[in-house]
Amino acid sequence: MNCKPNPVFFLVVLCSVLVLSQCKTEVKTDAKELSKADSLSVKLNLPELKALNTQILKSPNDPALYSKRAYIYIGLKQFDLAEGDVKRALNLDSSKADYYITKVDLAYAKNKTREARDILETVTKRFPDNVEALLKAAELYYIVKQYQPALDYVNKALKINENMAKAYHLKGTIYAENGDTARAISSLITATEQDNKYYEAFFDIGVLYAASSNPIAFDYYDNALRLRMNDSKVLYAKAKLLQKLKKVDDAIRLYELILKTDKTDAQVCYNLGVIYLFSKNDTAKALDYFSKAIANDASFAEAYYSRAYTYALLKDKLNAKADYNMCLQLKPNFQGAIDGLNALDKK
Numbered sequence: 001m002n003c004k005p006n007p008v009f010f011l012v013v014l015c016s017v018l019v020l021s022q023c024k025t026e027v028k029t030d031a032k033e034l035s036k037a038d039s040l041s042v043k044l045n046l047p048e049l050k051a052l053n054t055q056i057l058k059s060p061n062d063p064a065l066y067s068k069r070a071y072i073y074i075g076l077k078q079f080d081l082a083e084g085d086v087k088r089a090l091n092l093d094s095s096k097a098d099y100y101i102t103k104v105d106l107a108y109a110k111n112k113t114r115e116a117r118d119i120l121e122t123v124t125k126r127f128p129d130n131v132e133a134l135l136k137a138a139e140l141y142y143i144v145k146q147y148q149p150a151l152d153y154v155n156k157a158l159k160i161n162e163n164m165a166k167a168y169h170l171k172g173t174i175y176a177e178n179g180d181t182a183r184a185i186s187s188l189i190t191a192t193e194q195d196n197k198y199y200e201a202f203f204d205i206g207v208l209y210a211a212s213s214n215p216i217a218f219d220y221y222d223n224a225l226r227l228r229m230n231d232s233k234v235l236y237a238k239a240k241l242l243q244k245l246k247k248v249d250d251a252i253r254l255y256e257l258i259l260k261t262d263k264t265d266a267q268v269c270y271n272l273g274v275i276y277l278f279s280k281n282d283t284a285k286a287l288d289y290f291s292k293a294i295a296n297d298a299s300f301a302e303a304y305y306s307r308a309y310t311y312a313l314l315k316d317k318l319n320a321k322a323d324y325n326m327c328l329q330l331k332p333n334f335q336g337a338i339d340g341l342n343a344l345d346k347k
Helices: 007-043 047-058 063-075 079-092 097-109 113-126 131-143 147-160 165-177 181-194 199-211 217-227 232-244 248-261 266-278 283-296 301-313 317-330 335-346
Strands: none
Touching: 047 063, 063 079, 063 097, 079 097, 097 113, 097 131, 113 131, 131 147, 131 165, 147 165, 165 181, 165 199, 181 199, 199 217, 199 232, 217 232, 232 248, 232 266, 248 266, 266 283, 266 301, 283 301, 301 317, 301 335, 317 335
């Protein structure tokens, strides 16, 4: 019998040993990462993260799980851990745009807009029909105020799918930022036609109409409130427009409704002070609201100025001077306070 060793057999065995050795290393690395993730989930009391870790332990070759966990890490600002999961997802499957987009979102979160742009340019070339990548590229160029490339990417996305409310909303936002109000409103209205529950689009249309004191803004604010009842941002915008249109009683009602939810809103207190001072001629209430604004925000220069002005009307020179000076400490070139002090010195 020939007992001469077979070199092919030894080569196969050697390769098998190397593969097994590598697999053991990968398991150890994954276990180490899972240990970190489990410790973090316990420390921060995040059952969602712990549940995801359990899923990954059962399905360690599912790239979607790593991408999902990366987003949790991004939210927690655990960028190194997120980066590790993005790499794992792409190593397991580099054929899907979704995982590259996760990498883009990580770069955004780290304020690395150039890196995000470079990744997006690669993704949009490799996956030219991926509307999510196209819209993210549009958002990036909008953020850096390169409006034409932003519009170009939105239009590319709309050629693929003309029914995307998000795309029309982004297009309207770009037009608004670029000063083209008419096209902005048109695009935003199209967004609401595509999705009649698009809160942000209704609100933004209201803001654009309110800028020119057009009462039609109220219709869009009311649509936004229909979707988010008593939303403080919409209530404030609506109250501000009412104040601007001299409908002060309705404005007061809405401002007071906001304060029932948040008594610390300095701007609302200030606006009420202005209404009571100039529209209601109620200096006592005006002083009260200006004081509340200052209590809620000690750096509110305009509130110090307005309270000083009110004190001056009441011939309270000492308090008026103190508030004018405080206003100037916060804003040294505040002309109203300079004039106010000069007027007091002449008396």
